[in-house]
Amino acid sequence: MASGSSREMLPPALDSSSKPPAIFDGTPKLYISYSCPYAQRTWIARNCKGLQEEIKLVPIDLKNRPDWYKEKVYPANKVPSLEHNNEVKGESMDLIRYIDSNFEGPSLFPDDPSKREFAEELFSYFDSFYKAVISSLKEDKINDASKF
Numbered sequence: 001m002a003s004g005s006s007r008e009m010l011p012p013a014l015d016s017s018s019k020p021p022a023i024f025d026g027t028p029k030l031y032i033s034y035s036c037p038y039a040q041r042t043w044i045a046r047n048c049k050g051l052q053e054e055i056k057l058v059p060i061d062l063k064n065r066p067d068w069y070k071e072k073v074y075p076a077n078k079v080p081s082l083e084h085n086n087e088v089k090g091e092s093m094d095l096i097r098y099i100d101s102n103f104e105g106p107s108l109f110p111d112d113p114s115k116r117e118f119a120e121e122l123f124s125y126f127d128s129f130y131k132a133v134i135s136s137l138k139e140d141k142i143n144d145a146s147k148f
C-alpha cells in the first residue's frame with residue numbers, strides 16, 4: 001500500500017491524439033477527468049485508501065475525447081470508469097463502494113452496523129442532493145440563455 005504521504009505526479013490528460021494505455025493488462029485503472037466532480041469523488045476514495053500505486057489514474061480530456069475510450073474502454077463514454085479484473089465498471093457511487101470492497105486499505109464505511117446504516121443513508125442522500133444541485137444549476141444556465 002502507498003504511504004499516502006508522498007505527492008503523486010499527476011499525468012497529463014489524454015486527448016484524441018493520445019494513444020490508449022495498455023488496456024486489460026492487469027493494472028487497475030481509474031479513468032477520470034480532473035474537473036469532473038463525479039470522477040473526483042472516486043479519485044478521493046482511491047487516495048483515502050492509499051491506492052495511488054495500485055490503481056493507475058488515467059485522465060481523459062472530455063472536450064477532446066479519444067475515440068478509443070468509447071470504443072475499447074467504456075461504451076457509455078463517461079468518466080469515471082474503473083478497469084479491474086478484465087472488466088470496466090462505471091457510476092461513481094458504485095465505484096466508491098467497489099473500490100472500498102475490492103481493494104486493500106482502510107474501510108471507507110464504519111464497521112458498526114448502526115453507524116454503517118447511517119453512513120449509507122448519508123451516502124445516498126448526498127448523491128440525490130448533489131444531482132439536484134447540478135440539475136438546478138443547468139436549469140439556471142438554460143433560463144439565463146433564454147433571456148438573450
Ligand SMILES: N[C@@H](CCC(=O)N[C@@H](CS)C(=O)NCC(=O)O)C(=O)O
Nearest residue numbers: 036037038077078079080091092093
Ligand atoms: N452518474 C454518473 C455521471 C458521470 C458523468 O456524467 N460524468 C460526466 C463528466 S462530469 C461525463 O463523463 N460527461 C461526458 C458525457 O456525458 O458525454 C456518475 O456518477 O459516475
